[in-house]
Amino acid sequence: MSASAYALTGFISWGLALLILxxxxxxxxxxxxxxxxxGFTPDNAAHSPFMQRLARAHANxxxxxxxxxxxxxxxxxxxxxxxxxxxxxxxLVARLVQSTIHLVSTSELAVSLRFTAFAVQMAIGAYWSLILLI
Structure with missing residues (x-):
């Protein structure tokens, strides 16, 4: 399998792992x-802050x-x-980092780091999209 196939499988597996948890x-x-x-809603709104962050990390x-x-x-x-x-x-690493930070903290620093990990993914996605279209 190529690194791309492994990364795609890893991305899917990470989402599955969060769902299983x-x-x-x-x-x-x-x-x-x-x-x-x-007694559950998709966002776990009535439950612990961790459960709410877990639902959001999975949704992400x-x-x-x-x-x-x-x-x-x-x-x-x-x-x-x-x-x-x-x-x-x-x-894949940026996705894992984003989700892990999401699970651990909602401090200002954590949110900034989480966004940075997401920005890395957006930049890579934009680059790939452009190059694939050319």
């Missing part, structure tokens, strides 16, 4: 009787998948991974 916690809350099975992954994953997919399908491979792992 959220569902394990939700299952525990239901089984322990702390929350009714129908899902929101980014069609864009960043789509560009990786186009490169893979069209045989143009020479465009995406040099920055594929950088994109």
């Amino acid at each position: 959220m569902e394990v916690i939700r299952t525990y809350l239901v089984i322990s009787g702390k929350v009714a099975a129908n 992954c899902i929101e980014g998948l069609p864009i960043f994953g789509g560009l990786l997919g186009v490169a893979i399908i069209t045989g143009k991974t020479d465009i995406t491979t040099p920055l594929a792992y950088t994109l």
Whole structure:
């Protein structure tokens, strides 16, 4: 597999890992009787700040998948991974960093660092989009 394919798989797997973590916690809350099975909203608004950040970090992954994953997919399908491979792992690491910071803190510094990680992804995506179109 190419670095682009590994990065795409990693991006998808990270979103899945966040989803599994959220569902394990939700299952525990239901089984322990702390929350009714129908007591959850997509944003976990009625639950702990961590659960809210987890829901948002997962949503960020899902929101980014069609864009960043789509560009990786186009490169893979069209045989143009020479465009995406040099920055594929950088994109994945930036996503992991963004999500991890999101889970850990909402301090001003953390939000700035999280945005920086997202800005790296946007810059890579814009670059890939331009080069793939040329």
